[in-house]
Amino acid sequence: MISEIEAVFASAPKLSPVEQHKGEILRAIKDRDVVIVVAPTGTGKSTQIPVMLLEVAELVVVTQPRRIAAESLARHVAMELKTDVGNIVGFQTAFSGEFSSSTRILYCTDGIEMLRQLHGARNPGSTIFVIDEAHEWSLNLEVLVAWFKKQITDGNPVKLIILSATIEADLLSAFFSDAEVINCEGKSFPVQEIPHAGNAISAAVRLLKRNLNVLVFVPGKQEIRETIAGITKSGVKAKCLPFHADLNTEDIQWVFESFDEPKCVVATTIAQTSLTIPDIDAVVDGGLERGSEYKNGVEGLYTRPVSLAEREQRRGRAGRTKPGYYIDCSKIPLKERSIFSIPSIKRHELSGMVLQVLAAGYEPEKLAFFHPPSLQRINEARQTLMNIGFLDAEQRLTKMGRQATSIPVQPRAAKMLLEAVNQNGVVDYNAITLAAVFDSKNLWFRTEEGRALIAGNYLELGVSDAFEKIKTFDAASLLPVHKLTEYGIERSSFERLKEQRVLIVERLNRLGYSEGKQNRTLHAKFIVAGLSDLVFTRSAVSGDYTGIHGSTPRKLSRGSTITAEKVVGLPWNFETHTDLGPVVRRMLLWATAIPN
Structure with a gap:
C-alpha cells in the first residue's frame, strides 16, 4: 500500500514556490508543536504543503473557512496526484463529503473540525493539522486555535501548521510560545x-x-x-x-x-x-x-x-x-x-460558540483565545442561553441545551425545533423548515408571479411573518429549476437551504425524533419559544415596534400582516453604502403575535 501511495506522490507536479522550503517545513514540524508558514496568494501553500507533509504524517487534516474551498482543493489535489477524490485525498463539509479509510489528506471546513476536536475525535498519532487561510479568523477558527493552545499547555501531543498570506505572524508565534515562522517568497509578476x-x-x-x-x-x-x-x-x-x-x-x-x-x-x-x-x-x-x-x-x-x-x-x-x-x-x-x-469573535453574537464550548466541558472565560472576546459578550451569550432554557440557574447545560449541540442551527432555531417535539417524539414539519431558513434573509419571491403562488390564507394571516418563509419554501420546492430563477429565487442558495433541512432531519433522527405534521395552531408557540426574550410593542402612531426595554423603532418585513400590539421578533439591521454615506434599515424579522 505504501509503495502505491509513494508512486502516486511521485507523479505529482513539483512546481509550487513552497517546494523550495520543503526541507525547512518538514524539519520544523518534526521539531516543533506549531509552525507558522506565511506565503503569498497563489504560491501553492493550500495544495502542495499538505502533500509534502505525508512524508512525516499518517493523516493530514486541512481546515478551510468555506465548503467551496474544502471541496475544490480536494478535487484539485486529487487530480494532481492522479487519484480519485475519496481515496488518498478526501473532503468533508456539513452537507457533503467524500473520504474513506484510505484517505490521508482530508480537507474540511473549520466548523466540522472544531466540532470533531471539541467532542473527542480520535486521530492517528502521527496526524498533522493544517489551518489554512488563518488570516480570516472565523469564529470556528478562533475556537480551534484556543483548543490546540489548551492541548499543548496541558502537555498533549499536537502537530499544527498555520498557513496564511497575510497574518500577524509574530503575535501568533508568541501566542504559541515562540512557534517557528517560515516565510515563503512566491514568484509573482508586477x-x-x-x-x-x-x-x-x-x-x-x-x-x-x-x-x-x-x-x-x-x-x-x-x-x-x-x-x-x-x-x-x-x-x-x-x-x-x-x-x-x-x-x-x-x-x-x-x-x-x-x-x-x-x-x-x-x-x-x-x-x-x-x-x-x-x-x-x-x-x-x-x-x-x-x-x-x-x-x-x-x-x-x-x-x-x-x-x-x-x-x-x-x-x-x-x-x-x-x-x-x-x-x-x-x-x-x-x-x-x-x-x-x-476578527469574527469580536463581531458576532456568541451564544452558539459558548454552547458548544460548554458542551465540550470547557469554560469559555478560561480558554486562551488569540482574539479574546470581552467578558460582557460571553455573559450576554450565557444570558441568551438561559433565556431559552439551554442553561439552568447554575449555568449548567440542560437536557434540551445538550440536545441542541447536535443540531446544525443557531440556538434560537434549535429551541424552536425542540419545542416542536410532541409526546410521541414527532417534530413538526413546518418547525423544521423554519429552523432551516432561520438565517436566510433572501428567501422571498421577487416577482408578482412568484408572490401569487403564496397568496391566500395559508396558515393564519396576522399571526407570524415567519409563516411566509414556510409558504415560500414549500412553493419553491415544487418549481422546476428554471422557474426559480424566473421568479427571483437564486437556485444555488435554495439548494443549500434544502440541504440544510435534510441535515436537520438527519440529526433529529439521531436524537430519536421523527418528522411529522402537528396542529398548525401550535406553530406560533414554537416561534415564541425561540424568541421569548425579544418582546416588542407597537406604536399606535407610526406602527413601528420598540423593544420593551426601550430601543430604536423597527419596521416589519415588507408585506407583513402583523398588527398585534405585542410581538416577539428578531431585530436585524441591514446597512448599505450610497454616494451620501451608509444607510441602515432597522428591521424586525419573524414578528409573531404573542398568543393569549
Missing part, C-alpha cells in the same frame, strides 16, 4: 495600479475592451447581479460569471474555464482567498465587503471597507502568471482603512 474615476462596472468594461480577463470584487450577491447586468448592458463582448459561497460545484467550475472571449468573474470575498483563478489579467476592487456583525445587542448585515491586508490579497489575484493590472474603485482613502479586518 501588478500595475491604474487610476479610474468611475465605478466598478465602467472599470471592468474598460479592461474587457482590452481583451483582458477580469476579476471584480463586490460586497454581495445583489451587487454581483447588478454588476453583471451593467456589463452586459454596455455591449462589451465578454463571458460574465458569478462567484460566491452558495454556488454548487458545477457552477464553480465555470470560473476556472477558458473561453473564446474575455472572461469577467464577479465575486464576493470568496475569490480573495483559498481558490486562485489562474488566467486573471486584471482585478477591479470595489473596496467593500459585507458581513454579519453584532452591534449593541443586534445582529445585522453591514457593508464595510476592506482592510489594507484584504486589499493586498485582492490585488495579488492579478499577476499570478503574467503582468497584471489593478483598479481600486473605493472612495475611501488608504490612510482611513484598518490594517487588518476585525
Whole structure:
C-alpha cells in the first residue's frame, strides 16, 4: 500500500514556490508543536504543503473557512496526484463529503473540525493539522486555535501548521510560545495600479475592451447581479460569471474555464482567498465587503471597507502568471482603512460558540483565545442561553441545551425545533423548515408571479411573518429549476437551504425524533419559544415596534400582516453604502403575535 501511495506522490507536479522550503517545513514540524508558514496568494501553500507533509504524517487534516474551498482543493489535489477524490485525498463539509479509510489528506471546513476536536475525535498519532487561510479568523477558527493552545499547555501531543498570506505572524508565534515562522517568497509578476474615476462596472468594461480577463470584487450577491447586468448592458463582448459561497460545484467550475472571449468573474470575498483563478489579467476592487456583525445587542448585515491586508490579497489575484493590472474603485482613502479586518469573535453574537464550548466541558472565560472576546459578550451569550432554557440557574447545560449541540442551527432555531417535539417524539414539519431558513434573509419571491403562488390564507394571516418563509419554501420546492430563477429565487442558495433541512432531519433522527405534521395552531408557540426574550410593542402612531426595554423603532418585513400590539421578533439591521454615506434599515424579522 505504501509503495502505491509513494508512486502516486511521485507523479505529482513539483512546481509550487513552497517546494523550495520543503526541507525547512518538514524539519520544523518534526521539531516543533506549531509552525507558522506565511506565503503569498497563489504560491501553492493550500495544495502542495499538505502533500509534502505525508512524508512525516499518517493523516493530514486541512481546515478551510468555506465548503467551496474544502471541496475544490480536494478535487484539485486529487487530480494532481492522479487519484480519485475519496481515496488518498478526501473532503468533508456539513452537507457533503467524500473520504474513506484510505484517505490521508482530508480537507474540511473549520466548523466540522472544531466540532470533531471539541467532542473527542480520535486521530492517528502521527496526524498533522493544517489551518489554512488563518488570516480570516472565523469564529470556528478562533475556537480551534484556543483548543490546540489548551492541548499543548496541558502537555498533549499536537502537530499544527498555520498557513496564511497575510497574518500577524509574530503575535501568533508568541501566542504559541515562540512557534517557528517560515516565510515563503512566491514568484509573482508586477501588478500595475491604474487610476479610474468611475465605478466598478465602467472599470471592468474598460479592461474587457482590452481583451483582458477580469476579476471584480463586490460586497454581495445583489451587487454581483447588478454588476453583471451593467456589463452586459454596455455591449462589451465578454463571458460574465458569478462567484460566491452558495454556488454548487458545477457552477464553480465555470470560473476556472477558458473561453473564446474575455472572461469577467464577479465575486464576493470568496475569490480573495483559498481558490486562485489562474488566467486573471486584471482585478477591479470595489473596496467593500459585507458581513454579519453584532452591534449593541443586534445582529445585522453591514457593508464595510476592506482592510489594507484584504486589499493586498485582492490585488495579488492579478499577476499570478503574467503582468497584471489593478483598479481600486473605493472612495475611501488608504490612510482611513484598518490594517487588518476585525476578527469574527469580536463581531458576532456568541451564544452558539459558548454552547458548544460548554458542551465540550470547557469554560469559555478560561480558554486562551488569540482574539479574546470581552467578558460582557460571553455573559450576554450565557444570558441568551438561559433565556431559552439551554442553561439552568447554575449555568449548567440542560437536557434540551445538550440536545441542541447536535443540531446544525443557531440556538434560537434549535429551541424552536425542540419545542416542536410532541409526546410521541414527532417534530413538526413546518418547525423544521423554519429552523432551516432561520438565517436566510433572501428567501422571498421577487416577482408578482412568484408572490401569487403564496397568496391566500395559508396558515393564519396576522399571526407570524415567519409563516411566509414556510409558504415560500414549500412553493419553491415544487418549481422546476428554471422557474426559480424566473421568479427571483437564486437556485444555488435554495439548494443549500434544502440541504440544510435534510441535515436537520438527519440529526433529529439521531436524537430519536421523527418528522411529522402537528396542529398548525401550535406553530406560533414554537416561534415564541425561540424568541421569548425579544418582546416588542407597537406604536399606535407610526406602527413601528420598540423593544420593551426601550430601543430604536423597527419596521416589519415588507408585506407583513402583523398588527398585534405585542410581538416577539428578531431585530436585524441591514446597512448599505450610497454616494451620501451608509444607510441602515432597522428591521424586525419573524414578528409573531404573542398568543393569549
